[in-house]
Amino acid sequence: METSVLEFTAPELHFGTISPLLTVALGAVLLPIIEAYLSRRKSFLSRPVTRVWIGFMLSFISTIFLAIALMLTLGKLSVPQAEVAFNAAHPMIAMDGTAHFLIATILLSAIMTILVSGRYLADVGANYGEYYALVLASVLGMMLLAASTNMIMLFVSLELMSIPIYALAGFRRLSVRSNESAMKYFIIGSFASGLMLYGMALLYGATGSVGLAEIGTKFDPESVLHLLGAGLLLIGLTFKIAAVPFHQWAPDVYEGAPTTVSGFMATAVKVAAFGALFRVLSLALQPGIESLYGALWVIAALSMTVGNVMAMIQRNVKRMLAYSSIAHAGYLLIGLIVPGSGGYSAIMFYLLVYTFMTIGAFTVISVLAKDHEDKDQIDDLAGLSVLRPFLAFVMAVCMFSLAGIPPFAGFMAKFQLFKAAIQASTELGDSSLLWLAIIGVLNSAVSLYYYLRIPVVMYMRDPEREADPDSMAGFERLVLFVCAAAVFVLGIFPHDVFVIFWDVDVIAVVSEAARSMLP
Amino acid sequence: MAEYWGLGLFTLLGTAVVTLFMVLTTWLGPKLVFPEKQEPFECGERQVVSPYQRFNVKFYMVAISFIIFDVEVVFLYPWAVVFNDFIGNGAGWYAYISMMVFLFVLSVGLAYEWMKGGLDWN
Numbered sequence: 001m002e003t004s005v006l007e008f009t010a011p012e013l014h015f016g017t018i019s020p021l022l023t024v025a026l027g028a029v030l031l032p033i034i035e036a037y038l039s040r041r042k043s044f045l046s047r048p049v050t051r052v053w054i055g056f057m058l059s060f061i062s063t064i065f066l067a068i069a070l071m072l073t074l075g076k077l078s079v080p081q082a083e084v085a086f087n088a089a090h091p092m093i094a095m096d097g098t099a100h101f102l103i104a105t106i107l108l109s110a111i112m113t114i115l116v117s118g119r120y121l122a123d124v125g126a127n128y129g130e131y132y133a134l135v136l137a138s139v140l141g142m143m144l145l146a147a148s149t150n151m152i153m154l155f156v157s158l159e160l161m162s163i164p165i166y167a168l169a170g171f172r173r174l175s176v177r178s179n180e181s182a183m184k185y186f187i188i189g190s191f192a193s194g195l196m197l198y199g200m201a202l203l204y205g206a207t208g209s210v211g212l213a214e215i216g217t218k219f220d221p222e223s224v225l226h227l228l229g230a231g232l233l234l235i236g237l238t239f240k241i242a243a244v245p246f247h248q249w250a251p252d253v254y255e256g257a258p259t260t261v262s263g264f265m266a267t268a269v270k271v272a273a274f275g276a277l278f279r280v281l282s283l284a285l286q287p288g289i290e291s292l293y294g295a296l297w298v299i300a301a302l303s304m305t306v307g308n309v310m311a312m313i314q315r316n317v318k319r320m321l322a323y324s325s326i327a328h329a330g331y332l333l334i335g336l337i338v339p340g341s342g343g344y345s346a347i348m349f350y351l352l353v354y355t356f357m358t359i360g361a362f363t364v365i366s367v368l369a370k371d372h373e374d375k376d377q378i379d380d381l382a383g384l385s386v387l388r389p390f391l392a393f394v395m396a397v398c399m400f401s402l403a404g405i406p407p408f409a410g411f412m413a414k415f416q417l418f419k420a421a422i423q424a425s426t427e428l429g430d431s432s433l434l435w436l437a438i439i440g441v442l443n444s445a446v447s448l449y450y451y452l453r454i455p456v457v458m459y460m461r462d463p464e465r466e467a468d469p470d471s472m473a474g475f476e477r478l479v480l481f482v483c484a485a486a487v488f489v490l491g492i493f494p495h496d497v498f499v500i501f502w503d504v505d506v507i508a509v510v511s512e513a514a515r516s517m518l519p
Numbered sequence: 520m521a522e523y524w525g526l527g528l529f530t531l532l533g534t535a536v537v538t539l540f541m542v543l544t545t546w547l548g549p550k551l552v553f554p555e556k557q558e559p560f561e562c563g564e565r566q567v568v569s570p571y572q573r574f575n576v577k578f579y580m581v582a583i584s585f586i587i588f589d590v591e592v593v594f595l596y597p598w599a600v601v602f603n604d605f606i607g608n609g610a611g612w613y614a615y616i617s618m619m620v621f622l623f624v625l626s627v628g629l630a631y632e633w634m635k636g637g638l639d640w641n
Binding site: 007008009010029030032033036037040 | 604605608609610613614623624627628630631634635
């Protein structure tokens with residue numbers, strides 16, 4: 001009898017490199033068991049077990065896991081060069097400065113989401129413990145997606161990110177809106193995954209490899225097959241960041257999903273998908289960037305314009321924020337087609353700022369939810385400055401920052417982005433980037449109309465209803481405070497951010513991180 | 520031709536066993552005749568029905584459990600087939616621990632389903 005002889009050497013394992021990933025993975029695996037165990041108990045440590053208590057325990061445990069992962073990631077941020085995770089010759093993931101920065105941003109977004117979820121979920125009657133396990137599983141997918149340098153890892157982590165999010169979008173099981181949101185996101189998302197997989201298959205068929213760097217060495221921008229594969233791959237990723245024309249799902253999904261989940265989707269998913277776009281464009285598609293430049297230019301310009309114009313006519317804050325997130329995807333895409341590391345570092349700073357201001361805005365809306373119902377119409381905010389002054393203040397700060405008004409961080413982020421585009425266009429003598437920056441600036445001006453409408457409604461209109469009892473939990477207060485503070489600090493001292501005992505130059509960190517990714 | 524006698528014997532035996540069972544069931548088995556049973560593909564349920572009907576959520580739970588075990592087996596078979604080669608390459612522990620991690624994650628899924636009562640039919 002003959003036996004097949006397999007040539008195989010066990011790769012060296014560097015667990016230190018992937019310790020943040022392992023922490024989150026362990027949390028995602030343990031949480032369902034803890035939840036199932038606690039919910040079977042009548043009492044635990046002579047305390048009666050209630051749904052709210054379980055929710056609190058699980059959010060506490062998952063925050064601990066995420067915080068440990070965040071600490072481990074921040075510790076690596078100062079060592080930006082790529083660390084080998086498993087196999088140096090055919091890397092599945094690259095834990096470099098870019099990956100660490102994006103992972104830290106994703107973890108921040110997840111921690112803030114989890115801290116504000118407990119009371120909101122109890123309030124809308126969806127306080128099921130699976131929420132936290134789903135968030136952690138999705139975060140694991142995002143972390144892998146931001147670091148993946150291989151098409152197979154890219155696809156698997158994209159699905160690991162998306163599938164829990166589909167479930168989270170429908171987490172208010174009894175709400176028709178929430179179910180519609182989950183169904184829509186699932187069907188359109190699967191379709192986009194299918195297109196992306198088709199693109200990957202074409203690229204693999206054309207180049208014979210699945211590693212992004214190897215594809216980059218064989219990519220032929222003259223060949224239709226290569227370009228078709230690249231295009232389909234980019235469609236899958238631009239779908240996830242909700243760029244026009246792949247944006248139609250975003251408003252419906254953000255509106256129907258539980259508000260905390262919408263905030264999570266708008267920030268963390270976008271951060272992870274941009275991480276993947278960085279890798280795909282800088283490694284695999286670099287030789288074809290000139291052919292793809294036009295398409296990306298049009299997508300960026302369309303996303304900014306359509307997002308901002310559509311946001312103007314919304315009456316629902318969550319829908320408005322969805323269109324605003326489409327517009328922000330457009331601004332961010334400008335950085336993606338700026339050659340060199342300048343655009344990438346501007347995007348990373350923008351994503352960090354965007355995370356704080358968007359989570360802040362969605363948290364305000366989630367705090368307002370009352371009696372199993374979201375209070376998410378713009379009219380519901382009338383007179384909020386009298387009813388809940390702190391909420392109105394944070395919302396106003398987030399809106400000013402999203403609009404890009406100095407001294408808030410949104411201005412600094414947009415400034416970095418447009419500066420990178422204009423610098424590159426002067427250096428290359430190519431006016432198309434300059435025009436894109438001009439479209440971006442004009443769009444920022446347009447966006448003032450709908451962003452400023454919210455402070456106007458909150459501060460200049462009389463309240464239409466009685467003051468609610470202030471039911472805000474301490475964690476929500478904390479997150480809102482952190483968001484508002486971060487928006488101020490990142491806007492005024494981006495070179496000198498003082499966090500507890502660190503003194504960080506965020507701009508230097510992102511530019512270092514962006515350089516670490518480029519070959 | 521001579522080496523094919525086994526095949527001939529197999530065909531004969533197979534036919535004989537099938538015939539035997541069919542004869543025995545017609546002879547011994549109780550006979551309940553109802554329309555669903557007379558359909559060409561008989562499984563006790565009506566096959567041609569409107570797709571827009573409700574069906575019991577328990578079937579869905581069974582399908583989920585099926586996926587847990589199905590995926591497990593799909594990965595375990597090829598792993599078991601080449602496991603000796605892994606040992607030959609000095610990577611036996613690597614292969615063993617990798618698979619055990621996978622099985623651990625799967626068994627967490629099973630334990631969750633069990634604790635949540637997904638395996639109780641009633």
